[in-house]
Amino acid sequence: MHDYRAIFLDIDGTLTQPGHSAPPVSAVAAIESARRAGRRVFLCTGRCEAMLKPLLHCADFDGYVASSGGLVVVGSRDVFDCPMTPQEQAHVLTALSDNGVFRTVQTRMGAYCDEGFRDFLRARDVQNGSSELLRWREAIEQRLQMQPMRDYGGEPVYSVVCMSPTRAQLERAMAECSEFDFVLMDDRQHDLVNAETANRRYDKGSGVKQVCAAIGVDPADSICFGDSLNDLPMFAAAGFSVCMGNGGDAAKQSADAVCNSVDDDGLAKAFADFGLLA
Structure with missing residues (x-):
């Protein structure tokens, strides 16, 4: 076994679970065991730094790849830090707003969402005769400590x-922002079309390589775990993907x-299957 x-x-x-910040007890125990075995464990996520920090209180990690590779931290050291340029930022935010697309901007300090999104969901709930959508969104915002756009400081x-x-x-806005790729996610449960900007200067895979270079580990000696399209670059960069x-x-x-x-002790069982535990 490798x-x-x-x-x-x-x-x-x-x-x-998506939108949550409390991992299963079995996953935390597996992470702790893997670190006792001398392995280094890193988060590799699309979340911004502020939104991943609650996880840092659940288990000890050796660092993280945040914002899908835009920020790479090993220990307490920034290995890579590449936000949008001011021009890119202004362009994409304006294009989305002009086309009626609601935005959540992710920064190191926090995530900030257009206030109008709640009003839209409230109107959709009235139309559907329920309060499901607004309750769903309010729960996510509370769990991930998201803030209103009016608090965004630039x-x-x-x-x-x-x-x-x-x-x-969304497609009209995307066509105006050719400097970005977009990862699309249809939310059929809530009848929305979701997407996230993807900066062509980095991705989760480049983050994996930067971490490995910083700690002196060949990427072939790394293993990664993911579940969605934005994990594919990470799958390609690591030595083994699950x-x-x-x-x-x-x-x-x-x-x-x-x-x-994830809700059937997936990580813990896989850590055992692939010989990652102490």
Whole structure:
């Protein structure tokens, strides 16, 4: 069995349920055991630094790749820090707003969401005769400590999460922002079209390589765990990739192996299966 020296973990849908910040007890125990065995464990997530920090109180990590590779931290040292340029930031925020797409900007200090998104969900709930959408959004904002856009102080932005009432609106905005790629995610449960900007200067895979270079580990001696499309660059960069059982079909097909789902002790069982425990 290969002796993997570095472990990379996506958060939403892998270490935790999507939108949550409390991993299963079994996953925390597995991480602690792997570190006792001398392995280095890193988060590798699309979340900004502020939104991943609650996880740092749940288990000891050796660092993290945040904002899908835009920020790489090993120990207490910034290895890579690449927010949008002011021009990119102004362009994408304006294009999304002009096309009626709601925005959540992610910075090192926090995540800030357009206030109008709640009003939109409230109106959709009235139309549907329920309060499900607004309750769902308020729960996510509370768990992830998201703040209203009015509190945004202009600090550098690493990525923008987009929530659009229709695919056509989002596609118009995307066409105006050719300097970015966009990762699309249809939210069929809540009848929304979601996406996130993807900066072409980095991705989760480049973050894996930067961490490995910083700690003197060959990427071939790393293993990663993920569940979705934005994990594919991480899958390609690491020596071995594992998709969660709850992951999407594309991620499962791209991974070297598939483990149990996040709510069925998937990480803990996979850590044992791949010899990562002490």
